[in-house]
Amino acid sequence: MALYAIFCFTPPPYICSHYLTSHSLTSHSLTLSLSHSLTLSLLTMRAHVYQTFRNARIIPLFYHPDPETAWQVAAACYRGGAQVLEFTHRGAFAHEVFAELKKRANRDLPGLLIGAGSIQDAGTASLYINMGADFIITPLLREDVILTCNRRKVAVLPGVSTSSEIGRAEELGAEIVKIAPGEVLGPAFLKAHLGPCPWTETMISGGVSPDAENLKAWFDAGATCVGMGSKLISKEILERKDWVGLENAVMRVMSDE
Secondary structure (H helix, E strand, O other), X not given: OOEEEEEEOOOOHHHHHHHHHHOOOOOOEEEEEEOHHHHHHHHHHHHHHHHHHHHHOEEEXXXXXXXXXXXXXXXXXXXXXXXXXXXXXXXXXHHHHHHHHHHHHHHHOOOOEEEEEOOOOHHHHHHHHHOOOOEEEOOOOOHHHHHHHHHHOOEEEOEEOOHHHHHHHHHOOOOEEEEOOHHHHHHHHHHHHHOOOOOOEEEEEOOOOOOHHXXXXXXXXXXXXXXXXXXXXXXXXXXXXXXXXXXXHHHHHHHHO
C-alpha cells in the first residue's frame, strides 16, 4: 500500500517549459509516492516514544561498563514498572554494552524503550541509532544531533538550560527538552518559563530524588517527566547487586508519583 502526498510549489521557468510541453500539470502540483511501510512506521514509533515519556513520568537512567550488570539493572527497572530507560554514554566501549543490552531487551523485555543519553555529537548519535536506540538525549543543545535524529525519524530530547535554548530546540523540532542541571535551575525556573511558554514539555535531569516532596515540586511546576539516576540506581545497589531492592525502589517511586 502506498501513501501519497501532494506538494504544491512553483517550479523554476525551465522546469515549467519542459513540463507544460510534455505533461499535463495542474496547479503546479507534483504527486510524490512515499514508502508507507517504512516512513509511516518510523514516524509512528517516534510519536509513540514521546507519548511514552509523557505517560511514564519517571525515567531511570544509568551507565555501567559490565553488560551483565547493565542487563540486571534494566530487568529490575522493568519489573518495577519502568517503561523507559536511559543508558548514558559515559565510558569506553559504552556502545558495545548498549548494543548487547538492547538486543537482549528487545527479546526479553517487551515494550521497554531504551535510548542513549549524554550524546554530544552527530556521529555518536548515528552510532547508537544504528544499534537500535529508541531515542537520543543530549546534555546540551547540539543542533547537529537534533538534525541527525530528525533525518532518521528518531525521538530526541536536547539538553537546555535557558529559555532561549528551549526556544531554539523547539524551533528545530524537539517535542520534549531536557532541563539540566535541575539541582541548579530548580522548579522555580521551570514554572517561570512555562508562564509565557505553556507549550514547552520538559524532562528534568539532575537533582531529582525518589522522595515524594522532591517529585511533587517538579510536577507541580509543570514538568512532563523526570530522569532519575544515582539517587534511584545507587552505587550501593550496584555494588551489592541488590536487584530485588532496585525493583522495589522503582516500584515505590512509580507509586509515589
